[in-house]
Amino acid sequence: MSARRLAAVDRAAWDALPGMVVLLDAAGDALHVNTALAAFARREPARLLGRSWQELLDADSRRQLIERLAGRQDFAVLLPWAGAGGETAWVEWSGRWRADTRQCLCLLHDASAGRRAESEARAQASLFRLLADNVPVLIAYYRASDFQCQFANKAYARTFGTDENAIVGKTFADVIGKVASEQIQPMVELMILHQQAASYERQLPQPDGSTRFIEVHLLPHVGEQGQTIGAFVLISDITKHRLAERAVRESEERLAKFMQASAEGIVFHKDGFITDANPPLCALIGYTLPELLGRPTLDFVAPEHVARVATVMAAGQETAYESAVIDKAGRRIAVEFIVRTMLRGGERMRMTIVRDIRDRQAAQARIHHLAHHDALTGLPNRMSFMEQLQHHMAAAESEGTRLALLFIDLDHFKRVNDSLGHLVGDTLLRTVSARIQASLRATDVVARFGGDEFMVLLHGGPSQDQQHDDVDEVARKLLAAIEVPVNAEGRPISVTPSIGVAFFPGDASTPDELIKNADSAMYLAKSRGRANHQCFDRGMADSAYAALVLEGQLAHALDRGEFELYFQPQVRLRDDRLVACEALLRWNHPERGLLLPDQFIPVAERQRLMLPIGQWAMKEAARCALRWHAMGLGISPVAVNLSTVQFQSVGFVEAVAQVLAEDGDARQAASLLELELTERMLMDDLGEVKHRLLRLKALGLGIAVDDFGTGYSSLGHLKELPIDKIKIDRSFVHDLPGNRDSAAISRAIVQLGLSLGLSVIAEGVETEAQRQFLAQQGCEQIQGLLIGAAMPAAAFEAWVRQRREDERRN
Numbered sequence: 001m002s003a004r005r006l007a008a009v010d011r012a013a014w015d016a017l018p019g020m021v022v023l024l025d026a027a028g029d030a031l032h033v034n035t036a037l038a039a040f041a042r043r044e045p046a047r048l049l050g051r052s053w054q055e056l057l058d059a060d061s062r063r064q065l066i067e068r069l070a071g072r073q074d075f076a077v078l079l080p081w082a083g084a085g086g087e088t089a090w091v092e093w094s095g096r097w098r099a100d101t102r103q104c105l106c107l108l109h110d111a112s113a114g115r116r117a118e119s120e121a122r123a124q125a126s127l128f129r130l131l132a133d134n135v136p137v138l139i140a141y142y143r144a145s146d147f148q149c150q151f152a153n154k155a156y157a158r159t160f161g162t163d164e165n166a167i168v169g170k171t172f173a174d175v176i177g178k179v180a181s182e183q184i185q186p187m188v189e190l191m192i193l194h195q196q197a198a199s200y201e202r203q204l205p206q207p208d209g210s211t212r213f214i215e216v217h218l219l220p221h222v223g224e225q226g227q228t229i230g231a232f233v234l235i236s237d238i239t240k241h242r243l244a245e246r247a248v249r250e251s252e253e254r255l256a257k258f259m260q261a262s263a264e265g266i267v268f269h270k271d272g273f274i275t276d277a278n279p280p281l282c283a284l285i286g287y288t289l290p291e292l293l294g295r296p297t298l299d300f301v302a303p304e305h306v307a308r309v310a311t312v313m314a315a316g317q318e319t320a321y322e323s324a325v326i327d328k329a330g331r332r333i334a335v336e337f338i339v340r341t342m343l344r345g346g347e348r349m350r351m352t353i354v355r356d357i358r359d360r361q362a363a364q365a366r367i368h369h370l371a372h373h374d375a376l377t378g379l380p381n382r383m384s385f386m387e388q389l390q391h392h393m394a395a396a397e398s399e400g401t402r403l404a405l406l407f408i409d410l411d412h413f414k415r416v417n418d419s420l421g422h423l424v425g426d427t428l429l430r431t432v433s434a435r436i437q438a439s440l441r442a443t444d445v446v447a448r449f450g451g452d453e454f455m456v457l458l459h460g461g462p463s464q465d466q467q468h469d470d471v472d473e474v475a476r477k478l479l480a481a482i483e484v485p486v487n488a489e490g491r492p493i494s495v496t497p498s499i500g501v502a503f504f505p506g507d508a509s510t511p512d513e514l515i516k517n518a519d520s521a522m523y524l525a526k527s528r529g530r531a532n533h534q535c536f537d538r539g540m541a542d543s544a545y546a547a548l549v550l551e552g553q554l555a556h557a558l559d560r561g562e563f564e565l566y567f568q569p570q571v572r573l574r575d576d577r578l579v580a581c582e583a584l585l586r587w588n589h590p591e592r593g594l595l596l597p598d599q600f601i602p603v604a605e606r607q608r609l610m611l612p613i614g615q616w617a618m619k620e621a622a623r624c625a626l627r628w629h630a631m632g633l634g635i636s637p638v639a640v641n642l643s644t645v646q647f648q649s650v651g652f653v654e655a656v657a658q659v660l661a662e663d664g665d666a667r668q669a670a671s672l673l674e675l676e677l678t679e680r681m682l683m684d685d686l687g688e689v690k691h692r693l694l695r696l697k698a699l700g701l702g703i704a705v706d707d708f709g710t711g712y713s714s715l716g717h718l719k720e721l722p723i724d725k726i727k728i729d730r731s732f733v734h735d736l737p738g739n740r741d742s743a744a745i746s747r748a749i750v751q752l753g754l755s756l757g758l759s760v761i762a763e764g765v766e767t768e769a770q771r772q773f774l775a776q777q778g779c780e781q782i783q784g785l786l787i788g789a790a791m792p793a794a795a796f797e798a799w800v801r802q803r804r805e806d807e808r809r810n
Contacts, residue, residue: 020108022053024095028066037108056082065093069104072097078111090115129153133164138214138235140167140175141221144192144228147172156235159204184216191218192228201238213242265335265354269297270347272313281354284335286328297352300325302332309337313350316341322357334358374448376426377433385447385455389511392445392457393504404471406456407500407518408436408478411530413452415648416493427488428495435481439474455515467503468535475499475533483531485683494683496531498522507536527602551603553589558612562588565620566790567638569799570761570783573775578803580674582639582763582783583621584790585613605645614646618673619659624793625672633800637674637702644681653695660699670700674725678707682721690721697722704761708749718756726753728779730764737773750777 014021020037022030030053038045041056054062061079068075074096081091092109138156142149149170157164160175172188173181184200191198197219204212219232265281267274274292282289285300301309302324309323320338327333338353372384380388389405396403410432417425429452436446436454445457458474460467478497485492500522508514521536528534557563563585570580587595604610618640625638646652660666660673675696682689682705693703704725718726728749735742746762753760762774765784774782791799 020091020110022048022106022108024069024104024106026069026072026102026104028054028062028069031103040108040110058082068095078115136237138233138237140233141230142172142233143230144221147188149175150230156233159235188218188231191220191231195220195222195228211239212237213239265356267292267297267352267354268344268349269352270349272296272298275349284327284333284354284356285325302326312337312339316350325354334361377430377448379433379437379454380445380447382447382449385445385449385457386511388445388447389457389514392459393511393514396459396504402460402467402506403504403514404458404460404467405502405504405514405518406458406471406475406478406533407449407502407515407522408454408456408482408497409499409522409526410452410482410495411498411526412644413495416495420488420491420493424488424491424493428486428493431486431488432482432495432497435484436478439477439481471501471535472533475501479531479533491686492683494680498525498530499533500525500536501533502536526606529598529602550600551606554587554600554603554609557587557589558609558616560590562590563613563616564588564792565617565624566792567624567796568783568790569788569796569803570639570781571787572781573771573779577807578635578800579781580637580639581635581796582676582790583617583624583641585617585641601643605643608645610643610645611649614643615655615659617641618656619662622659622662622669622673626669628797628800629668629672631797633797633804635800636672638672639674639676639704641676641706642681644678647677647681647692653692653699656696656701657699667700674702674704676704676706676727679705686720693722718752718758723758725759725761728760728762728774730784733762733764733770733774733784734766736770743773746774746779747777750774750779754778 014032014034015036017034017036020040021032021034022037023032024030029051030049033045033048033053035045038048041048041053057065057079064077064079068077074094076092076094078090078092081089089110089112092111094107094109095104096107097104133154135153136155138153138159140149140152140156149167149172152164152167154164157167160167162170162175167175180202183202187198187200190196197217199215199217201213201215204214206212215236215238217232217234217236219234220228221230221232223229263280265284266278267281268276274295274297277289277292282292297313298306298310305323308321312319312321318340320336322334322336325333325335334357336355336357338355340351342349342351344351372380374381392403395401410428413425413428416428429448433446433448433454436456440446440456440458443459445455447455449455456474456478458467458471460470478499483494483496485494487493500518500520502508502514502518502521504514507517517536521534525532525534564587566584566586567581568584569578570582571577572579585597585601587600589595601610604613621638621640625636628635628638649655656675657666660669696703702724703722704727705723706727707729708726726749728746732742732746732749736746737743750760759781760779761781761783762770762779763783765771765774765782765786767786770784771782771786788799
């Protein structure tokens with residue numbers, strides 16, 4: 001017979017085997033696969049030869065099988081098998097090594113059904129345990145041969161002072177006690193002997209001295225051979241039933257006493273006429289018992305409920321339902337009627353318990369309110385607002401009107417909570433919510449969306465332009481109202497809002513999209529300096545991406561040496577002498593060129609990069625100041641701006657001291673520097689601000705208040721703080737001398753500074769008229785384009801030398 005035919009015969013023999021077979025070598029290569037296995041794998045036999053069959057096993061299963069093969073020992077293992085359709089089967093492998101070869105014959109058996117059956121059995125056992133532990137019945141099973149417990153639910157085990165695991169193996173006498181087991185032993189023996197259910201009642205003393213009444217059912221478990229294998233014990237607590245029966249057996253006197261002692265109103269009536277009532281019922285509706293006896297019960301029911309009460313009475317229903325009664329003064333009282341029919345004195349009567357549910361209804365109303373409102377501010381919460389937004393958008397779409405959604409977020413609110421505590425933060429949130437409501441119309445919707453976020457929904461007409469004007473007006477009102485300082489526990493606290501606006505229709509078609517776009521607009525407002533409002537537009541995504549790129553570049557700018565200080569001169573008005581300068585931060589961006597602070601400082605503050613950047617700026621300013629002092633240029637002090645994040649950071653004063661000490665003479669370096677803080681930075685926590693400023697002054701530094709007049713600091717603040725100089729903000733200087741308001745403010749700031757012994761400097765001076773006006777008011781120093789623009793250090797040095805030369809000539 002040819003080799004080909006022998007191979008065919010061999011394959012036929014393999015394929016004739018009743019199960020799945022694979023022949024493997026020690027390395028795990030398949031030498032032969034029969035058709036049963038190929039069919040199970042849904043592949044051609046040839047595709048399973050070599051190591052291709054291993055694709056059907058996950059990595060862990062392959063490792064296990066290869067390890068078994070490497071041991072050259074017969075084995076059996078259950079492994080998961082990846083089916084062609086993505087399902088997982090469980091296959092039992094039985095490997096036998098052929099004595100005369102290095103080959104292992106593996107017989108495979110699909111054990112998925114058994115695995116599923118095992119899983120289902122465990123699930124059913126778990127389900128049975130869950131059911132047994134949650135039914136209001138005590139359940140146990142005892143073996144008949146030795147009366148040992150084989151199973152108990154939690155309730156049964158706990159009743160007898162143990163748990164469902166520890167009770168297993170204990171005898172009946174161990175569990176219920178010797179005395180009790182001897183009492184019920186005859187019933188147990190009869191149940192086993194006759195193989196019939198038995199039941200009995202007994203009393204169960206409790207640790208607190210009370211007694212529980214239990215009803216015990218013994219159910220025999222009879223085997224297939226007719227023998228009693230065990231017994232199920234089912235125990236029901238019938239204490240309530242026995243006590244109720246005992247109550248029924250009590251005399252009319254006992255019932256009368258019960259009526260008198262009851263805290264709830266009870267009334268008896270026959271054929272609709274009152275026959276008796278207890279004092280609580282009389283107190284509830286304000287009538288005496290003689291005034292009630294013989295009167296129709298319906299006389300005391302609220303008119304709109306009479307029909308239902310009459311129907312219940314006519315049908316003789318035993319039920320409970322809510323209704324209302326009218327008291328003697330005509331007041332309406334919400335009640336619950338619990339109606340029963342009973343025999344009293346041999347007569348069939350109706351007894352109605354009248355329960356006052358006003359407190360319950362008030363609690364339910366309160367719960368409903370809390371579910372839809374914020375507990376702190378009383379405003380609608382997120383869930384309620386989303387429901388209202390859905391409704392208003394649908395109405396606006398059908399009516400052809402427009403909506404505007406304002407997303408309000410409080411700037412740096414977390415700082416208030418972290419520094420002053422949540423009680424102060426809560427006070428601030430309540431005040432802000434009240435101010436928002438006061439700034440809106442009755443038809444507008446406001447909600448607290450979460451944390452320090454608020455939502456405002458404005459209704460507008462069909463005109464888009466008018467809607468934008470209205471939104472601008474509302475946003476300005478909100479900005480002005482919210483930023484007014486709040487007196488929280490004696491502290492003036494101020495926060496500003498950033499507001500994002502999205503419109504419907506136009507910006508979104510769904511509530512979620514409208515909120516998302518308003519949120520994006522709000523973050524745009526934050527990126528543009530906070531304390532402003534921005535409307536959503538489709539180009540915002542590009543802007544957001546550009547801001548993200550800028551953040552990444554800013555993180556490396558300090559390491560790459562891309563920051564530079566520019567210096568703007570400050571002159572004394574009385575003699576026009578150069579006396580000081582202000583250091584201004586610039587970023588030499590590798591792609592966008594020279595960037596001013598307002599283009600990157602907000603990003604730096606959000607990313608907590610302002611701390612290292614501010615430290616660098618202070619160090620560079622100190623270095624320049626010392627060098628210029630050594631050169632005899634007479635420029636002192638050099639003013640350095642501080643950011644809010646920098647000033648409020650932990651360890652700020654220590655960081656400043658470290659900068660001053662780096663160049664040797666810390667005291668001299670401090671005398672050449674002046675730190676500029678914004679007015680708003682002085683307002684959060686007067687005690688802490690004062691403490692920090694005193695420590696800075698102790699180092700020898702000068703302190704100036706920048707942008708003075710733009711915040712809300714009080715005269716009391718200025719008197720308390722160790723300040724050397726105040727700077728008139730450029731927004732007031734710009735309109736001098738023609739604008740009456742700016743002139744009055746500038747004049748007042750100068751007089752205030754002089755009266756407090758503070759130096760006064762004006763920034764942004766660009767015209768000779770501005771200079772003359774400020775000089776007339778007594779302002780000491782000025783800076784601005786009239787004197788000179790901000791210059792790099794080298795250019796500033798050259799400018800100073802030239803000015804000194806010109807001063808000597810004159």
